Amino acid sequence: MFSLEKLVSIIQAWLQSTLRDPWAYVVVCVMVGVAAIALFAILGLMLVYMERKVAAHMQIRLGPNRVGPMGLFQTTADTLKLVMKEGLTPDGADKFLFNLAPFMVMIAAMLILAPIAFAKNFQIWDISIGVLYVAAVSSVAVIGILMAGWSSNNKYSLLGAMRSAAQIVSYELSAGLSILAIVILSGSLKISDIINSQADGWWIIKGHIPVIIAFIVFIIAVTAETNRAPFDLAEAESELTAGFHTEYSGMKFALFFLAEYINIFIGCAIGATIFLGGWMPFHIGNWEAFNHVMDFIPSSLWFIGKTVFLIFLIMWFRWTFPRLRVDQLLNLEWKYLLPISMVNLLVVTLMAIMGWHL
C-alpha cells in the first residue's frame, strides 16, 4: 500500500547511510524546501483550475477545455503568460516596498506549511505549539497586503489594504477562538496530538453541537481571512477594481494570486486537521470490518480529500453570494461571530471538564 511515511523513512535511511551526519540534514533541508516550492506551484495551478471548473459548472458553463485534456494545462499556460509579462512598477510607488510585498505575502503563506501533517508521520516540523504558530504566522500576511496597498501610490490600493487590515485583524479573533475550542478538547497545541486525539472519531462528530458551531465559525473566518468572496472587500472588483493589487502585473501579480490559493489551501488544511481529523480515517465505533476498509485508504488521501472538500465549500460560497459591505463585515464579526464563539468556548470548556465529549 502506498504510504508517504515509508517513502520518507526510506529516503532518510538512504541519506544517513551514504552521507555523514550534518550533510544528511542539509540535504534533507534542501529537499524539503524544494518539495515545498514544488507543492506550492502544483497546488496553485490545480486550485486555480479547480476554481475555474467549479465556477463554470455553477454558472452553467464548461470552463477551461481547450489547453490539454479537459483544459488541464490552461492554468499552466496562464502562468507562462504572466511570467513573460512585464512587471511594471508605477512611477510614484515606493519601489522597495512595492517589490517586497508579494514576497512577504508568499513567505507568510509558505511558513504556515511547516506544521501541517500531510499524512501519517509526514510533517515538516511537528512543533509543540503548532496551532499557536499557525495563528501567529497567518497574521503576518496582512503586513504584506498593507505594504502592497501603501506602496502602490494608488487610492484604490490603499482603500483595499485598509479594508483588508481591518478584516483580517478582526476575523483572526474568531478563527483563533474556534481553534481554541478544539485545543481545549484535545488538551494540546501540538498538531500531531490533536490528530491522534481523533483516532476514535473526528471532533466534529465527537464534539456535538458546540464543535459544529466552532467549525462553522472557523469556515467563515477562514473565508474572510483569505479575502475570499463574500468577504473579498480587499479586492472588491466592482468597487476597487482590484483592491490592493491593482498596480501589480506580471509575476508579482501572479505571486499574490498564488498566495491567495495557497492561503485557502492552508486554511482548509488546518480546518481539516483540527475538525475533521487530518489524515485520520473515518471510523465508526466498533465496526471492525468497516474500520479496516477505511484504514486501507492511504492517510494522505484522507487528508487531501478532506481539504479539497473544505476548499470546495469555500469556492461554493464565492460563486453564490454577493459581497458584504465593509461595515456589515465588521458587524458580522463583532456582533455575531465573536460573541457566539465566546459563549461556545465556554460550553466547550464545560464539556471538556465534565467529559461529555467521549
Place this chain on the structure above:
Amino acid sequence: MLEELGTNDQGDMIINVGPQHPSTHGVLHLVITLHGETVKKVEPHLGYIHRSIEKMSESLSYRQFSYVTSRMDYLSSHINNHACALAVEKGLQLEIPGRAQYIRVILDELTRIASHQLWWGALAMDLGAFTPFFYSFREREMINEVMEETCGARLTMNYIVPGGVMFDLHPDFQKKVKIFLAEFKSKIHEYNELVTGNIIFQNRTKGVGYISKENAISYGMTGPSGRGSGFKCDVRKLHPYELYDQLKFEEITEEGGDAFARYMVRIREMEQSMNIIEQLIDNIPEGDFQAKTKAVLKLPKGDFYSRVETARGELGVYIVSEGGTTPYRIKYRSPGFSNLSALNDLAVGGKLGDLMATMGTLDLVIPDIDR
C-alpha cells in the same frame, strides 16, 4: 488644484471612478469625495461616449435617423425605435395597421424583460455575485433568439420603422415566445432564491440610496427608478400609445425609495410584461405589417413629440420639421440622464459599496446618457 493632488482641504480623499471601471458599465466618470469609506460627494463627468446623435440625425432622412437610436439605450433598442417611429407617424398622420401595433407592443415588452434580466445579472455582479449574471443570460438568450428570427438582429434592431415594422413575424414567433414565457416562469423563482431572498443582498440594498418621492420628481427620475419612490410615472398608463390603453396591467410602484424598492419594481415589472405579452400573443390580427408610405418621407412644418416608456424610464423624441426630408432639429429626452442627475443625492452619506448598489439599481446605460 488640491483636487488634483487627490485630497481636499478637509482631508477627504478624492477618487476617480471610471471612465474605465468595472461597475460603471461603460465610460462614465465619477469623481467621488470620500471620507474614509463614506461618500461625501459624487460628481458625474459625462461626454466620453458622446457621438452627437442628435446633430447627426439632422442630416439623416426620416427613415434613416431612427437606426441610430438603437445605439442610445442599446438594451431597449426596440423601444427607442418605437419612439422615433411614433413621432414620425404623428407628423405624417399615419394610421398603422393593427398587426403592426400588436407586434410592436409584444416586442417592446420582450425587450423590457430582456433588459431587466440583464440589469438583474449586472446588479448582482456589482454587488459581488457573479453567478446570477449567467442565469439571467440563459433566459435572455431565448429572447434574443426570438428577436434574431423575427428582426434579424440581436441588439441593434432597427425593426420598428415608420409605418409599421420592417418584416412580418417569423412563423415560429408565437410558439417560441410561449416557450420562453413558460420557461421563464419556471425559472423566476431562482432569481428570488439566489438574489432577492439572500440576506447579504437585502442588507446591501435595503435603506441604501434613498430618495423621497418629492426629490425623485424634481430630479425628473422616471421609469422603475422613479416608481421605486412611489412616483407614478409610467408613460404606458399616463399617455397610452399603441395598444396600452386596451391592456390590463398594473403600474408597479414601491414606497421604499431605496435600492431594494427599485429592485423590486423591476422584478415585478418583468411579471407584468409577461402578463401583457400573454394577453396579446394569441390574438395578433392578420393583415399588413406596414402601412403604405411614400419612398421618401416628408414631414409637414411643425414640431412633433412622442414619449414612450423604455426599460429605464421615459424617452421623449422631439422633432422639429421645416417641411423637408430631414429633421431640422431632434432632441431626445433620455431617461438615463435624469436618473443619473439624482446620483449625488442618493449616494451621499453611504459607503463606497453603497454607491455601487445605488448605481446598479438606477440601471444606467451610459450611451443613453451621453448620446
Place this chain on the structure above:
Amino acid sequence: MFLKEYFKTVYQTISSLLTGMRLTGYYFTHTKEIITQQYPETKPVLADRFRGEVIMPHNETNEHRCTGCTACELACPNGTIKIVTKNEINAEGKKKKAIDTFVYRLELCTMCNLCVQACPSDAIIMSNAFEHSVYDRRLLTKVLNKPGSKIMEGVE
C-alpha cells in the same frame, strides 16, 4: 426578547444563504444544464433573417439584378455603399446605364437593412455570415458584383 430576535436573525441568515447554495449546488451537480456552445466546433445556427453582411447574389451564368440605380447608396445612412456606373451599349445598340463596381465597406455597415429595403430590383440581400474577422482592414472593403458579371435579362 432580545435574544429571541438575535437568534431569529441568525437562523434567517443561515437559511437564506443555504437556499442560494442549494441552487448553485444543483447546477454544479447537473452538468446537463450547461448551455454554452463549443464555438468553432459547433457553429451556431443563425436565423435566416439574421443580418450579417450585404451580398449581391449571382446566378450560374454570373448575372446579378443590380441596375445601378443608386437607391441603396442614397438609403444608406452612413455611406457604406458606393456605386460606380458606366454606360454600356446593349444588343440593340442603345446606350444604357449599368453598374461598374458596387463597393461595400463592411467595416462601416451597421446592418440596418435599409439598403435592402430600398432596392427596387431586389439585387442585394442580407446574408447571415457573421465571421468577418480579417487580418487586413483593406479586406473589409468589398466589391459585390463579381468580375465579368452582367445584369440579368429582363431586370429594369
